[in-house]
Amino acid sequence: EDQVTQSPEALRLQEGESSSLNCSYTVSGLRGLFWYRQDPGKGPEFLFTLYSAGEEKEKERLKATLTKKESFLHITAPKPEDSATYLCAVGTNFGNEKLTFGTGTRLTIIP
Amino acid sequence: EAQVTQNPRYLITVTGKKLTVTCSQNMNHEYMSWYRQDPGLGLRQIYYSMNVEVTDKGDVPEGYKVSRKEKRNFPLILESPSPNQTSLYFCASRRDRVYNEQFFGPGTRLTVL
Numbered sequence: 001e002d003q004v005t006q007s008p009e010a011l012r013l014q015e016g017e018s019s020s021l022n023c024s025y026t027v028s029g030l031r032g033l034f035w036y037r038q039d040p041g042k043g044p045e046f047l048f049t050l051y052s053a054g055e056e057k058e059k060e061r062l063k064a065t066l067t068k069k070e071s072f073l074h075i076t077a078p079k080p081e082d083s084a085t086y087l088c089a090v091g092t093n094f095g096n097e098k099l100t101f102g103t104g105t106r107l108t109i110i111p
Numbered sequence: 112e113a114q115v116t117q118n119p120r121y122l123i124t125v126t127g128k129k130l131t132v133t134c135s136q137n138m139n140h141e142y143m144s145w146y147r148q149d150p151g152l153g154l155r156q157i158y159y160s161m162n163v164e165v166t167d168k169g170d171v172p173e174g175y176k177v178s179r180k181e182k183r184n185f186p187l188i189l190e191s192p193s194p195n196q197t198s199l200y201f202c203a204s205r206r207d208r209v210y211n212e213q214f215f216g217p218g219t220r221l222t223v224l
Contacts, residue, residue: 004153034213036215041218042217042218043115043201043203043215043216043217043218044154044201044215045215046212046213046214049211049212087153087154089154098144098156098159098169098170099154099156099213101146101153101154101155102153103151103152103153104153
């Protein structure tokens with residue numbers, strides 16, 4: 001069974017304090033790993049797709065990386081508007097073209 | 112503006128009273144799906160559709176029905192809602208079955224008393 005585990009569950013940072021969120025996965029045949037941002041009361045918003053180990057993607061203060069067992073979302077010099085829940089999901093090969101989601105990391109950036 | 116819309120956004124109902132949550136996308140996407148989001152469990156797929164008249168079960172399909180008669184619409188039907196279906200529901204769409212960007216609707220918060 002596909003599994004996605006995110007850590008930590010919650011993270012509080014001072015504005016400007018860089019850190020990383022972790023997403024570890026166990027799947028049979030990874031087709032893609034996805035990062036989403038979710039603000040309270042809203043639907044998830046797509047951030048990145050990573051397809052193979054060693055791949056990296058960047059967007060503003062966010063950088064996502066992928067290894068064979070995990071992905072990291074690095075946040076550099078965060079601002080209060082980066083506060084949100086960050087979700088990781090994996091897509092796998094066979095049959096149902098579904099995404100398996102982790103439970104997310106709730107990030108709070110303190111001014 | 113490219114978007115996925117859901118209605119209603121909030122719904123309180125009673126056990127056994129049939130309800131439908133509508134979902135519509137304006138991006139001509141082939142692939143649509145429904146998720147429920149519960150604390151500590153994350154997003155779990157209920158049903159998905161790869162095109163018109165093609166639907167299949169996700170991880171938690173019990174108690175739900177769907178239909179895909181038009182490409183843009185993918186309603187979620189609860190024939191006899193129960194309290195354990197109290198949850199936050201999201202509809203999502205993406206261009207096709209290839210793993211590309213998936214767009215989510217704003218969510219429907221359902222309470223079944």
